Amino acid sequence: MKKFFASLYDLTSFSFRFFKEGAVPPYEIGEFAGHLENFGSRSLPLVSAIGLLMGLILALQTKPTFERFGAESFLPAMVAISVVRELGPVITALIVAGRVSGGIGAEIASMKVTEQIDALEVSSVDPYRYLVVPRVLAGIFALPLLTAYADLLSIIGAFIVMYVTGDMGWQLFTTSTLHSLSIADVVPGIAKTFVFGFIIAIVGSYFGFRAKGGTEGVGKAATSAVVFASFLVIVTDLVLVKIGILIFE
Amino acid sequence: MIEITRLVKSFGSLNVLKGMEMRVEKGEIFSILGKSGSGKSVTLKCIVGLVVPDAGDIVVDSVRVDADDRKSLAAVRKKIGYLFQGGALYDSMTILDNLIFNLSRHRKMQRSEAADRSRHYLSLVGLKESLNKLPSELSGGMKKRAALARALVIEPEILLCDEPTTGLDPITSREISELIGSLHQQFHVTAIVVTHDILCAGILSDRAGVLDDGMLKYTGSIKELAAIQDEEVAGYFKSPLQ
Numbered sequence: 001m002k003k004f005f006a007s008l009y010d011l012t013s014f015s016f017r018f019f020k021e022g023a024v025p026p027y028e029i030g031e032f033a034g035h036l037e038n039f040g041s042r043s044l045p046l047v048s049a050i051g052l053l054m055g056l057i058l059a060l061q062t063k064p065t066f067e068r069f070g071a072e073s074f075l076p077a078m079v080a081i082s083v084v085r086e087l088g089p090v091i092t093a094l095i096v097a098g099r100v101s102g103g104i105g106a107e108i109a110s111m112k113v114t115e116q117i118d119a120l121e122v123s124s125v126d127p128y129r130y131l132v133v134p135r136v137l138a139g140i141f142a143l144p145l146l147t148a149y150a151d152l153l154s155i156i157g158a159f160i161v162m163y164v165t166g167d168m169g170w171q172l173f174t175t176s177t178l179h180s181l182s183i184a185d186v187v188p189g190i191a192k193t194f195v196f197g198f199i200i201a202i203v204g205s206y207f208g209f210r211a212k213g214g215t216e217g218v219g220k221a222a223t224s225a226v227v228f229a230s231f232l233v234i235v236t237d238l239v240l241v242k243i244g245i246l247i248f249e
Numbered sequence: 250m251i252e253i254t255r256l257v258k259s260f261g262s263l264n265v266l267k268g269m270e271m272r273v274e275k276g277e278i279f280s281i282l283g284k285s286g287s288g289k290s291v292t293l294k295c296i297v298g299l300v301v302p303d304a305g306d307i308v309v310d311s312v313r314v315d316a317d318d319r320k321s322l323a324a325v326r327k328k329i330g331y332l333f334q335g336g337a338l339y340d341s342m343t344i345l346d347n348l349i350f351n352l353s354r355h356r357k358m359q360r361s362e363a364a365d366r367s368r369h370y371l372s373l374v375g376l377k378e379s380l381n382k383l384p385s386e387l388s389g390g391m392k393k394r395a396a397l398a399r400a401l402v403i404e405p406e407i408l409l410c411d412e413p414t415t416g417l418d419p420i421t422s423r424e425i426s427e428l429i430g431s432l433h434q435q436f437h438v439t440a441i442v443v444t445h446d447i448l449c450a451g452i453l454s455d456r457a458g459v460l461d462d463g464m465l466k467y468t469g470s471i472k473e474l475a476a477i478q479d480e481e482v483a484g485y486f487k488s489p490l491q
Contacts, residue, residue, distance in 0.1 A: 115337035118299050122331045123354045124323055 011228075014206045015198075018136055021129050028134045035138035038103070039197075043096055043146055050095055051150035054087060055079060055157020063161065072162075076173050077180030079158035084181060084189045088151040090237055093196035096143060097229040101204035104135055105225030108208025109218040117209075132209075136201040143197030144190050151189070188244030195240065196233050203229040250275050251296065251407065251439065256305035257463075258291055265291050267463030268305070278433055278440040280450035282474075282485055283460035289443040290334065292460070293409045296441070297329055298322045309407065327355065330400035330438070332410040336392040338384040344371065344395045345380040348402045355403045370398040374428060390421035394428070401432060408433070408440040414449045426452040447471075447485045459485070 058079050066072050108131055111117050120127045155177055162168040168176075204225040211221040256269040265288040273279040283289045294300035296307055298316045307314040309325045316322060338347050348367035352358050358366070371380055374394040384392060393413060400408060413429060414422035426449040433440055433453070444450055450457050451471045458468035459482050467477055475486050 114335055115333045116339055119333060119337040122297050122326055123351050124326055125354050
């Protein structure tokens with residue numbers, strides 16, 4: 001337990017360093033663009049599939065219950081609100097945590113154990129600014145966009161279910177969906193993805209920098225990054241949901 | 250000139266350096282011999298501020314190495330080319346880009362100028378044909394050559410070599426040692442070579458010292474060391490066939 005809190009303290013100091021180092025030039029624009037591609041476009045196929053499936057499953061699962069109460073017309077609203085407020089941001093963050101956080105952890109850990117980070121330092125390059133800041137910025141920028149895209153695909157998935165079962169046409173579906181969503185649903189849902197993007201990148205980087213030993217250390221860093229980033233996303237979500245309610249409700 | 254005074258470094262309960270003293274004159278090649286875990290690499294890392302000593306002083310050309318003083322540390326690092334034990338080439342970059350990156354960061358040089366100089370140094374180490382290869386596509390010897398070119402491309406005043414021949418076959422070891430020697434003659438750098446390969450030390454060094462029990466013992470030329478009647482030192486000079 002003592003070790004866990006020591007790690008949490010370390011991670012917090014490591015995270016706060018971002019705000020200090022990120023503001024100071026030189027800005028690694030090229031690195032940022034590369035990591036944005038890794039975070040964003042390379043995650044697109046997986047996020048697309050999961051986003052669409054999420055909408056399909058949610059609609060299929062809840063449709064019989066809504067039918068029982070004669071409330072099928074509320075299904076688009078239910079899907080839209082639950083996806084935009086909660087499921088979209090959290091599921092997208094968990095997918096990206098699994099795909100990217102482990103990758104960042106392994107990549108930086110491998111640089112650590114092969115002395116590449118030492119080589120950066122000797123070359124007058126601050127490893128934190130060069131390796132961590134661009135990755136975290138990429139996470140902060142990419143995750144909201146990925147989430148908005150996953151939300152949209154989920155809603156389309158729900159429409160497919162409604163359309164195939166012949167319950168609703170496109171116009172009625174979109175009208176029902178758009179009328180059900182308010183600023184209080186969209187803003188907190190998207191706002192928390194900035195925090196999730198930060199968590200995913202910073203946790204991956206932290207475990208990478210902490211890696212010791214050889215290939216075993218690299219594997220451990222990757223696994224710890226995925227587990228801890230996913231855990232932190234869920235815990236942070238709990239806090240942000242409460243804050244969202246306090247502000248918008 | 251590099252001067253180390255009463256250097257102490259421990260890792261937990263393991264006391265690696267226990268008051269080490271060393272002085273390397275300008276233009277000299279000094280080899281540190283020692284068993285694995287004797288603190289040879291730690292000494293080099295203390296000189297560039299990668300490891301912070303518990304006590305003692307390191308002065309490089311009148312500048313005290315202080316890990317807390319970023320400015321003085323940067324000034325010291327600008328003078329130093331470092332050849333890492335495993336090469337430490339950036340594995341996401343080609344060999345040429347490894348050198349260009351080092352130059353552009355170290356010397357704030359424009360890319361085209363850095364590329365020209367990098368090509369020149371890669372041809373000096375015999376890697377003219379491998380400019381666009383990734384480190385993973387190179388053999389152990391080629392990686393060492395590329396890493397050596399990366400260390401030298403900034404035209405440092407001081408070269409620190411950490412086990413330049415470890416993991417290489419005897420022929421390649423000799424080639425690398427001779428290459429470092431010939432580059433030293435061309436560029437007149439001050440060099441510290443950490444090794445347990447007596448052949449490498451013999452080819453390169455003006456002087457050498459044996460690091461044992463956290464202290465540098467028996468410094469002198471390789472010939473002088475070979476004459477010392479100490480089992481620890483004599484062990485380095487025994488032929489493997491004896």
